[in-house]
Amino acid sequence: MMWKLKILAEIISFRDIRNAILGFLIVVAGLALAILTFWANRTGNLRLASILAAISLIFVVVILVFVVPPLAKSASAEVSQLDLPFEFTLGGALFAGLLVIVGFAAWNTGNNLLFLVLSVLLSALIISFIFGSSCLKKLDVKMRFPEIVFAEEPTPISVTLVNRKKFFPTISVLAEVRGRQKKKSILFDELSKLFPAFLIEKFLHPPILKHTLSYFMYVPRSDSLESQVEHVFENRGKFIIKDFELSTQFPFGFFRHRRRLLAEEVEILILPKISPADEIIAGFEADIGKLPRLRRGSGSDLLSLREYQPQDDLRRVDWKATAKTRHLMVRDFAAEDQKRFLLVFDTRIYVDEKSKGKLFRQLIAEEQKGVKSSSVSLRFEKGVKLAASLLYYFNKEEAEFCLITKDFVGELSTGKAHLYASLRQLAILEPDLVYQKNSQGFSNGFLEKIMEKSTWGNTLLLTSMKDDFIPSPLKQIAKIIRF
Template sequence: MATSLASGKRTGLYQDFLDRLDRPGWKKFASAMGALAIGFLLAIYSGVFAQEGRTVATGICASLALLLAGYVALTAVPYLARRTSLEWLRVTVDYQITREGWAFIAMIFVLAIAGLNTGNNLLYLVLASLLAAILMSGILSFVVLMGVELEILLPDHVFARRPAPAQIHLRNRKKFLPSFSITLAGKAEEEKKAKRASRKRAEAPHAQAHPKPLQEASGGTRSSRASDEGKPEADQRILRQPLYFPFVPAGRAVTRSVELEFPRRGLYRENGFALSTRFPFGFLEKTLQLPIARTLWVYPAVEPTEEFYEILPMLSGELEAFQRGRGHDLYSIRDMLSTDSARHIDWKASARTGTLKVREFTREDERRLQLILDRRVGPSPEGPGEGSGPQPLEQFEMAVEFCACLAWHFHEVDAQLQFICDSFQTPSARAGEIIYDILRFLAAVEPSADAPLTPPGGVAGEENVFRIICTAAPRGSVPTTLWSRSYLIFFDSLRPTAGQTVPQ
């Protein structure tokens, strides 16, 4: 049984090899090699005839050899070149000598100097073996990275400070050769490593020639500020930690499940990914750059806050009345549920059927719920001595997350909702239909430098609307008519949640 399975597998591999074989190309190659072999024999005979002094035979054999070589060059070579896959020639593989590699090279130089001084053949033999090890290390690491494909599956909806599952597939297209010890990292991570190495080399002589920078009035140094300028860009990468694949079988794929977690909302991107390996000896680290770009919008966090629990009782009353309908027209009569109010019992229908029945009324669509975000925070305080500079940005981030929390709650209770922020406005619909449009806008919204003199009033001309307004306007600037039909949440009343960060 096992023998028949093994023979069947070998037959299948042989048939697959024949199917993938380019028979016309191989026939052309065989004919070209035959012509070149005949030309080589004719060239040998022409040399023999020249030694014997037979000039005519020498000229004929030499001319035929040149004609055969020209025929192969004009017919077979272009034909075979057009049928040859040259993708591997366009692959650029970067390499870097590791610390172990530098130590190994230093040992080679020591042995080379010792061999030159002593003339010992054994040292030359050992030196040749060490050089062959470096050569084989480069070849094997190149083979490991070739034929490897990457596929990254990101989730559709990701929230800040909430783990999001992602799938990473690494496929080895090589039929017979597996791949070993591959590390996957984002392109930003590879650039960061290269910049760190170049900065170390540049700062070595620079630290001796220049003194330590003086602290500025704000309490930081110029060097620290320069490093801080690069942090937002580095923090916007998707794959933050490298992934290690110890073994990828030939012709198969390896899948890794990773949890991505992002500290704040916004757009995260990877301009490319890099596969690197130190196989087999660790002397060279070769890196294959993959032009695979990925972008991911991260929504604000939707975890309930303390302010949300404070206003929830008031909102629950409004939503409960709104969802059950405020109309007077009878819609249907149904069996009573434990959550129904006793004032809606239809006693006549209950007496006729013997079970409690309640009346349902049509819903009036005139009364709606609006969630309004005022993104005006005013100009940021300037000057190095201002301690309250980031405060408006922090308050704005808290307001954005609070709006996301409210919108998500309305989505869970299936409420009728409309979201408004400046020119952005969603239609009044069930929250489940527009929730991701709202979250996508909140993921990208930025504060405005305009001064919030008065809070926004929503859409003009709509009076039968209950509004929840998040604004940075002063409390004394709210009109009385807006107080009566709205609930206002002021930025300065919000408190930051655990783990909340502010984008730079």
């Protein structure tokens, strides 16, 4: 029982419980005061009724200020997930309020002019609703995107809106795509310890996120319009398309009509951002050392030209360079093994046991908003970007490289296809949180794979952990780069 309470404590903070209890007590106290005010008024105790009424007004103000806004925010987030056909805009809500005021004044005074104004306002509201609803009927959306998509970079997307209406055009339509970044919520593993898994799968889903595609001002009847846009995906990883959402505020902006069109479930894999290699190398020069300066060896790749030394082999003399400089010049070649790199990415992030609950709630908030903001997520993303940039640098230098993670061991190769295959693995990586200080977190099988592959070339370990968390054999063979 205690471990279940511990899990709930990680999901729900003391502050949330306190606010819920205070909000409940304030609402109950407000209702109690209202009942007492009614009772005092019925019994003829007007002085007591006036005092209770004043206190009730204070409680109403407190409820409006402290209780209603959080509830409204939560309700707004839930409503955005629902498939509602329309909603009032701010202008529409103000117009509806004006309509109520004019209607009450016309009914109260019996003024014919006010009734005429009321009919005009009501007609405008009805026309706005009918035209806006019909504008979204018989529409189809098509979207094409490139095979390679990078985070934080403009991605060219082709969006086509097809109007199948035979008599009326489509005006002022916003096209958006909706989907999820994960198939399972971050809460799934924790709540499955408390409740049956089939209930969690049925009622708990990751939030649906929106991406704006394009705005279509006018599409003629029985026609289509294609729009070429650039969209920026902020986060790496998967984006699983669920449906398209079309919306319009045509003609007067009183309503926001909405229609959702089912789409084939397509998974977009967003690769991590690649920063310029020079900046990465310069920022981590103390850890990487002189990585781009390959040492001399017996390989076939030219490293540099230099003046002849007495111990040099005459077969390495470059006669063209000698003729130009009028000095005897020899060629130096790079060693073969120096152009082979194994990049081991350590997904572990150490977290203090005391801050586990706070971090877990931050990760839940990240999932709901679709924005990475916690210190753990930002640090891990920094490491992923560094790994992607290093792989890009290796490929640019025509070096053979291999990516190794906890669940993936790549091949030692080079070329764009191999680079993109490695970046796809980086795109789906998630941090492994480590809470115990005495845990190294490296399984024997994983360590054996690293030690076996280390004979291929230079081993680089990309990690956020301190030396105490890194196995001794790995520290002896790898160049450690921390993020």
